[in-house]
Amino acid sequence: VRAELTPTIAVHGGAGTLASDDPASPPGAGAPRLAGVRRAAEEALALLVRGGSALDAVELAVRILEDDPTYNAGTGAVLNEAGSVELDASIMDGATLRCGAVACVTDVRNPVVLARQVLERSPHVLLAGAGASAFARSVGIAPVANGDLVTAAQRARWLAARAPSGHGTVGAVARDRDGHLAAATSTGGTAGKLAGRIGDSPLVGCGTYADDALAAVSCTGHGERIIQLTLARHAADLVGGGLSPDDAARTAAERLAARVAGEGGLIVVGPRGVAGFAHNTPVMSRAWSDERGAIQAAL
């Protein structure tokens, strides 16, 4: 029988700025952002301590953050140029490499839950748009009106036609007591995006990746740039090649800036349960469990 390992959770609430001219990020916005990632990390860690799987833990953490209007995922997501919410999410199991993802979903409160259903109950990896909605209904996920996902702050921001600085994507990576890894990411995308635009978050290898033999990774930032570097898989490979999760995250964030002038960040957990982070933006809200099992949080 294999000895039980100390579980690890790390979550992020998006890389970006907390600019005072951004109605989605008013002065003091750091406090709710920190509280939200801390709560998600605490609940997911409790699940892991009870013996829950890394896959269940990342789904739970991301679901909590989707329901928190502070973040650009689920309720409170940014609006596209047409003024509606289109959601992207993905989840991956590092033990089996099974993965599920949804893109351009308009009528589901928790896209990460739908992504998990794609993983569990479909022969596919990525479902988009109307087909994703139909699949949601077929697995018993109730529809939600698009307007119910729109917060007053995001509506105000859209009416003011602000520059797309909309951050607040959410993600989680975990190692469970059996040593298995998992990762999940969920987003409303970039503010003012074209209808139909899909970013890195639902693309396996770009916004999300997990392989027990490498690492679990969740990215945030400028999706088009992250896709160009298949950043999540790149960071996981760096851990597989011997870098610490912190060094891998830092190297990946530096390459994102240097190679494609991309802004963003990522969280990484390696097979030994060590978490690492990096961002090349002013802030990236995040929370993680330390070696003693205490939750730390930082902007």
Ligand code: ASP
């Ligand atoms: N990566 C997300 C996207 O491009 C946005 C973000 O992380 O802020 O859709």
